[in-house]
Amino acid sequence: MQHFDTLKGWLDWQESLHPLAIDLGLERAANVFSKLNPDYLKPVTVTVAGTNGKGSCVAYLEAIYRAQGYRVGAYTSPHILKYNERIKIDGQPVEDAAICAAFTRIEAVRGDVTLSYFEFGTLAALDLFFRSKVDIQLLEVGLGGRLDAVNIIDPDVSLISSIGIDHTDWLGPTREDIGREKAGIFRAATPAIVGDPDPPFSIFQTAESKKARLYCIGRDFRYHKHGNEWHWSADRQQCLHLPEPALKGEHQYRNASSVLLSVSLLQDRLPVSDASIRTGLAATRLPGRFQLIDGDVPILLDVGHNPQAVGTLAEYLHEHFPGKRVHAIFSMMKDKDIAGVLEIMNPFVHDWFFAPLANPRSVTEPVIREIFLKNSISRLSFGFKDFSAAFAAARQHSRKGDLLLVFGSFLLVSDCLTELNKK
Template identity: 70%
Template sequence: MMHFDSLEGWLTWQESLHPLTIDLGLDRSSRVFHALNPDGIKPPTITVAGTNGKGSCIAYLEAIYRAEGYRVGAYTSPHILKYNERIKIDGKPVSDELICEAFSRIEAVRGDISLSYFEFGTLAALDIFRRSNLDVQLLEVGLGGRLDAVNIIDPDVALITSICIDHVDWLGETREAIGREKAGIFRADTPAIVGDPEPPASLAQVAVDQQARLYCLGKDFGYKKRAAGWDWFAGDRRLTQLPEPGLKGEHQFRNASSAILAVAELAGALPVSDAAIRQGLEKVRLAGRFQLINDEIPVLLDVGHNPQAVRTLVDYVAATFPGRRIHAVFSMMKDKDIAGVIEIMRPVIFNWFFAPLSNPRAATEPLMREIFAQSSVTNVFFGFKGFAEAFDAAKTQSQEGDLLLVFGSFFLVSDCLAEFEKR
């Protein structure tokens, strides 16, 4: 049985332990979870799946429940600066010590069951949350839904944010196929909230098959923007003159609306005042989602890495920074639709600077050169060792009134924030 004294030691070992980085299926995690937690007791649970917007929905839920004074656990991935960000209690990442203790308990019961890095983390979060006397736990699905380790827990509310084409190797090549995978978090007689304005038919079909209580944005609940603030409604339930969501962009009204419905559906077990909802909407913060750093040349960070996410980014930039020259520091994972993303962003970007990442899944410079060559984008700069060099080059080419945009991957935003901390 392995044991490590540092979190880094545990994580390095976990990365090498399982033959596949992504290994979907609930059987292994489920067996270990039941060995850790034979009585199966869990706090009230909201599980969030979707292509984009999962982290935002969890952030709204966390802010609202904390404003009401509840003790909240939130499990999200990936992290941006430190692994501990994945497991938060009351808005704070838990300590290395707590995570190491959970890993030791998992190691003590797993026997010969092989677990992936993500499964270890998910089981650690669930184990820590179970021992932390929480009022509610918020769980973000890592990939898909049906076969993701998070789905070993039966949620009290299931929420799906949006469906677009991503991770085709695991989830399928159509929105219908991907929708079916994500709807795997639905349960019988349990609220199933869908915040995608045009959901694939497969979601409704799974809801019928599972006998879940389906609520779709635009049909069963929605929002209306006013000159000042906005209104939320679901059937005869309404909240009027709400403050603008603390996270920016049109899509955040959809995410906030979905989160409010989840809170309303759990109100029997966890009552929440209108005041707490208002406060949560205003106070919510999330690194790397349209995050603006005001410098002599302002820097906008966004983790968007698929066509749907960057369409939202284009709309936001056009509305918020009209007429500015935008210099993009850009990188992506090689399994993403890089050409599609470049095509969508091309009209708003003046200069591109490719920042290579050390991650083995990241697109290399030769691959990027090839994709840019086919895209007919000419104003692109290569030859940098990493983020810092690419960013400094972009900054040198900028003048007052311009905008620096860092986007395309969680790992790039992580490199950026780490560099800013150093400086």
């Protein structure tokens, strides 16, 4: 049996253990979890899937339930600065020692079952939430839904934030395919909330075949903005004069609306007051989502890495930074729709600075040069050894009143926050 004294040791070993970085399927993780906690008593569980907005929905739920005084476990991915961000209890990342202890328990029962890096993390989160006796656990799907490791747990509420085109190699090439995979988290006679305003038909098909209780935004629940406030309603319920969601962008009203319906549907098990809802909405924090760092030249960080996500980013720039010269420090993973992202964002960007990432999945300079050329984008700078150099060059080209935009990848935002923390 393997044992490591440090979290880094465990994570390095896990990355080398399984032949595939991604190996979708429930049987292996379910098998190990049944041995890990044979007397498992499931906390109230909300499972959140979606192309974009998953992390935001979890963050709103976490803030609202914590404002009410509940003990909350939140499992998300990927992390930005530290692995511990993935597993939080009562708003705090779990310490290295606790995660290492969970990994040790998993390894003790794993036997010859091979687990991926993500499956180890999922099992550790479930184990730690169970042992910590959380009142509610919030589980963010890593990829898809139907075959993602978090789906070994039956949710009390399933929530799909949005359906866009991403991870097509794993989930299929169309929104119908992707919707079907994400709707795999639905359960019979259980609420299934969809915050996408135009869901694919496969969502309705899957809900019907699974006999889930489907709730769609615009049909079963809705929101209405009024000045600096907004109102939410569903059937005979309503919340009036709500504060603006702390996370910025029009899409956050859809995310927050979906979350409010989830809270409403769980009221008989975990009552929440209107005051806690308001406090939670206003107190939600999530690094890397339209995160603005003030200064003579402010910096806007966003992890958006697919056309749907950068579409909301473009809307946000148009609404909040009209007429600004925007200098984009940019990079993406090579399997993403880079051309689609550039087409959406180029009208809002004055010039581009390509920042290479230290990851084998990231796009290389020769490839990105060709994509820029095909999209007739000429205001670009290359030749930087790392993010720090690209960021420094963008700053030199900026003047007071401009905006520095860092977007395209979680890893890029991580590099930026690391750079800023140094200073």
